[in-house]
Structure formats: C-alpha cells, structure tokens
Amino acid sequence: MERKRAIVLLSGGIDSAVCGAIARREGFEVTALTFSYGQRHAVEVARAREVAFALGVARHHIVTIDLASVGGSVLTGPGAVPCDREDPASGPIPPTYVPARNTIFLAYALAWADAAGATDVFIGVNSVDWSGYPDCRPEFIEAMQRVACAGTKAGAEGRAPAIRAPLVSMRKAEIIRLACSLGVDLSLTVSCYQADAEGRACGRCDSCVLRKRGFRDAGIADPTRYR
C-alpha cells in the first residue's frame, strides 16, 4: 500500500515544526513547503531547512514569492515592529499582519496536495496565544476547507484534502510541551519578527513575547538566542 501523503506548511517557527512532527508521528510521507516571501526575518527560511531535515520530511520546497510588492505589512516593508506589548492579542490587527498570507500559503498547499495526491494539509495557526491575525482563526480554516472541497480536482471527486490546524486552540505553553514530547528540537526554530542573520531574537516583538512566556509557563528552559 502506498504511504499516505501530507503537505506541511513550515515557517521555521515552533508551531509549524510541531505540526510537522504530528504529521510524521501519524505516519505521513511529508512534503514541507516554506515561503521566502520577502519577510524581514529571512533567516526563518534557513531554519525551516534545518527543521525539515530534523523531521525527516520526504521533500522540502522553498517557494519564492513576492509579497513585499503587495505591501501592507511592516514584515515586508518599512515601519516599526511593535515591541514590549504585554498582550499582543489586544487592540486592532497589528501592522505585522501580512495581507492574506495564510490564504496564499494554503492555496499553494492545496495546489501541491492536488498534484501529489496528498490527503492532509497541516498549518500551525493558533488563536489563543497569538497576535490577533484574522487568518489564524478557526473560521478561516473552515472557509479554506470549503475551498478545498469546491475548488480542487480532489474535492470535486469527493476526496478533498483535510486542512488540519491541530494547534489552533492550544496555549503556547502546551504547544511547547507537546514539542518536547514529540522530540522536536526547538533550538532550531526562530520566531522573532526581526531576528538577525544568525537567528538571534530581539526578545521584544509580539512573537518573542509570546514565545518567552510560553517557555516560562511550560517550565521548560528557553533555548532561544537573544541578542
């Protein structure tokens, strides 16, 4: 019997690495997709390579797309990354939101799934310890599932890939504990929005704040290198 296949969106951060480990534990042959989209923290692409290797994925594609020319985000253009916010989920959608980024990523994942016959697509979105991005919410995942059913060949044939967001309702501390139980080497991951070329984190952006707190609440030593 042929091995079941999954597409895993892999960013180089904690959540997607855990998704990859879940997919591997479930016995999937994994195709990992990482996007070099013009993000200021381009080092995450290199980290995603290391994570993919550690996970033992079958294939890892780095997809180069240009979201900088779309604009609308401080992650791909000028403007300050918010720092030292106590509660990143409060207030309006922050300027680190990248317009329709997860829609684009999942669209590509559906293309790869349709072409390769993958039955599952994993995305590490989270809407608990998060920055309030609309494209990380359960209702967004449900909408993309409808797209998978209506807009792909597999879907039209009644075998749409399942879009899976296993971390969507978990606290960051729980995700970190899960990572450890799955043997994910979190020292490979980088979360910082303004990590330097060596992957050293600022410790102050929303992503760093949430990551730091997650390790603290999990009672697990934080392997992050801060500058």
Place this chain on the structure above:
Amino acid sequence: MERKRAIVLLSGGIDSAVCGAIARREGFEVTALTFSYGQRHAVEVARAREVAFALGVARHHIVTIDLASVGGSVLTGPGAVPCDREDPASGPIPPTYVPARNTIFLAYALAWADAAGATDVFIGVNSVDWSGYPDCRPEFIEAMQRVACAGTKAGAEGRAPAIRAPLVSMRKAEIIRLACSLGVDLSLTVSCYQADAEGRACGRCDSCVLRKRGFRDAGIADPTRYR
C-alpha cells in the same frame, strides 16, 4: 471622495477582459493582476498587457509564480492538450486543469485588495461553456467569499471585498456580445492553450473550440488569428 478600487484578474483572454470592462464601466479605479505562472501559452501575458492598456487600468502587475514545479497539468508540463473535443464540459476534469490555480490567483487578489483597500475583486470564471474545472464554479466563488470575510483584515473589520464573477452563468456567445457592447477589442485577446509566440491559435483545443463556437453563435466575426 476617493475613487472606489477594484482588483481584476486579467488573463489575456475574453472573459477577464470583459470583467475589466465591467469594472471600468462601474467607475472603479482598476488594479489588474496577471500571472506568469509557467503556462505554455506565455503569449497571453503580453496580450494581457495590451488589454490592460486598452481598458485604461490604473495599475497592472505581472506576478511571476512557479506553478510548473507543482506539476499536475499539461499547461505547465509535458503531455498533450486535448483537441477536437465536441463537448469540453463532458467527462472527467481534463489534463489542462492547473491545480488550485484560481485559488492561488484569488488569494493574491485578496492580498492586493487588503493592502490597497479595494472593495471588489473581479474574476472571469464561467461554468456554462467551459471545460469543467472545479475552480470555475459558483460554489468555489462562494467558498472564496467566506475566505475573504474570515481571513483578511478588511473582512475581520466587517468590510470584506466582494468577489465578483459576473460571467459565471453566461454562455460564451453572450459574453462575446457583452464584450462588443462594452467596446472591448477582442482581437487583442488570446484564448488558445497552445498559442504560438505571435498569439496565433491552434483552433482545436477546448479553449479554441469554445471561443470559435461563441463567435459563431453570437453572429460576430471571429478576429482570432489561426495558424
């Protein structure tokens, strides 16, 4: 008052040109998006430039993405384009389907809409005189509308862009008549899946069969150059 903005997906073919003309007639400032995605009929990108100029769009972005490496279609890889089919809509989804292509195109359109504050996104899909592609059906457009509502900043703020597919239920002949009434120069457009570098059509692929029949049924002279 600021002019209302629309994103129009422009392929270089008839249907998207008509969508562009509808958007212009409705008074939109139009940003046209055309994808150079590795299609064998790359001449359509050059034709899209001419159509965009003729429509008087405000901006035209050619977005280069690599769908050839995804595979799964004879439009981006090896394999024969089906020819001389009497009824392109019959039978299974043909090998000219490009996996999740319209999902990817609309995802980008939502990104541009979110960044630019566009209120409408136009796509020229059609599910009457068509090739049976899943991502041209009304249910796919409805699913993408949910994504626009759930997954974008504008959507989260209660002002999701409207995804408009004004041609979805029209016959090709009706679309051609509408094009003429809107003053669209259809001689600029190219539909053929295997058009040569000068834009000359094969006259035999599904897209040519539907286009030819459309002109014939509309009683309008076909300006297409066949080789």
